[in-house]
Amino acid sequence: MTALPLPPVPTRVVAAPMAGGPSTVALAAAVGEAGGLGFLAAGYRTADAVAEEVGRLRATSTAPFGVNVFTPVPAGSASEVRAYAELVAPRAAALGVELGKPVHSDDDHAAKVAVLAGLRPAVVSFAFGLPPAESVERLHAAGVPVWLTVTSPEDAAAAAAAGADALVVQGWEAGGHRGGLSDPEPAQLGLLPLLALVRRVTDLPLVAAGGIGDGRGVAAVLAAGAALAQLGTAFLRTPEAGTAPVHAAALAEERPTTVTRAFTGRSARALVNRATTELSGAAPAAYPEVHFLTQPLRAAARAAGDGEELHMWAGQAHVLAEAVPAGELVRRLAADAREAMAAARF
């Protein structure tokens, strides 16, 4: 079986899908118009809402774009979720809200895949493990390339066998949710060794993600053999992104990040704050139950500009993120990458 080709991305820059607000139609359009590959994030949205977003994006821009879809994961332990709810309840009360219902959900997976097979974006990428075989088949039947997210060479072998057309190779440095098959990840592989280890098991095109903060980082992952460089945190402070203001401001501060399940029940890299410090040790592996449980609390924190109870996703290079228009950022990343490559020759 031959993999479907990558869409043309003249700048080699992909703006990572960032569900829950940051990824917007305006961001995807600006990135695409500048010669990058923009992404819509279908997570936490209904299939209808995704279709509506695709329609709005196509009304704005003719550039290719991708859509990211969550893969259904097994339910967590109900008793662990109840225990965590008791621990978190006082924090919600302090913000004047009640906790949400910790329901399990497949995030409308099949309906979204069906809609996207019809709409045919340039790429559909998946996070949180391998999608059902029908999802891959349905998209392939429609001619839509499927990208799968991996965080280890074992993931990569499984994703290649599942029919991936390209792999999003997510290093330990990456902000936001860990997108691979395993949680936790004992190997915690940084992006450079991960790219080399994945290359040993597959010839598929690799989209490098995690801790890339500038044009030199883009050049580095291309030199390491990636076909494209995917940046998320770097776009969080652009005016087109729907990032919470308190989050966007905190990204510019020198502060450490940590990988935590405290907010959603699935490991994700965030800025260290009171919530990650006090809750990370207790948070169960139960996604999306914990996401729904803490959602009202986090929404209240966001509205109050309270950065201590909010999930402020951030990659390790977050302090490099600049508040510049997304199109300008894409063009600058590509120009700086070219300059870095020329300067590195020996």
Added chain:
Amino acid sequence: MTALPLPPVPTRVVAAPMAGGPSTVALAAAVGEAGGLGFLAAGYRTADAVAEEVGRLRATSTAPFGVNVFTPVPAGSASEVRAYAELVAPRAAALGVELGKPVHSDDDHAAKVAVLAGLRPAVVSFAFGLPPAESVERLHAAGVPVWLTVTSPEDAAAAAAAGADALVVQGWEAGGHRGGLSDPEPAQLGLLPLLALVRRVTDLPLVAAGGIGDGRGVAAVLAAGAALAQLGTAFLRTPEAGTAPVHAAALAEERPTTVTRAFTGRSARALVNRATTELSGAAPAAYPEVHFLTQPLRAAARAAGDGEELHMWAGQAHVLAEAVPAGELVRRLAADAREAMAAARF
């Protein structure tokens, strides 16, 4: 104050110092003769032994080389060391040896610096934090460039202020001891973001280390702005390295690494084995007391070919290490790096 320049390294490849056996005169000579920068590891040796090694290397090769020296660190908690000794004693008994005396030591620091100021290698690098100001002054007075090891931008600012001529930038991926100022490191920075964050605080030349396993990795860190690429694990299986056979064989296996204080009392990345699994949670921050404590146990394990009680240092790309002559490896890394850069142009 102007930094002393880097020595000429036509291949851009540095063979990292690996104390405790792997770094040999033969390895440094082979690397230097092939156009890399070889290192002698002065750690755990007397000043006289270091002088003798420098003499032997100079009798073999006229290529420039570096010498790595440990920086003295404060003593750990005696009661924690006693408790750890009780935990580890049965493991030593099982191998038929007694534990060593958990003495504190500055590893003959001042004497080594005095000898090296006289012998004037091309570089003296330090690990485990900032050396005493006198050490830097003494080497500078002799015209010897000083490289300091950093694992965070805060380290980098301190090292630049301490008079470093270049920084060894050690990513979280690196095998062996963490060489920076802090242990533990909350930020756990991967090499690519670390290089970018360090560049924000200093213009010093950067020597990138951690998880570089092949020519693409070399190309990547040069594109990221490093002046040189330092590889350690990649050289562990060369015939010139003094690596324990059980260790060299284990590097070729697909197995995870972990950062542990179990063997020496200071965090270091090693292949996961029974010792790291059972002892990492209990091992105190007490270097080199724990090193001396466990030394007879580890020597017995090495002699017995027992990889479960031995410190098998390994970076995250360890499976890429090949059993080829060191000079051939240096030349191949440089050729592959050039090819990777050419292929990455866009």
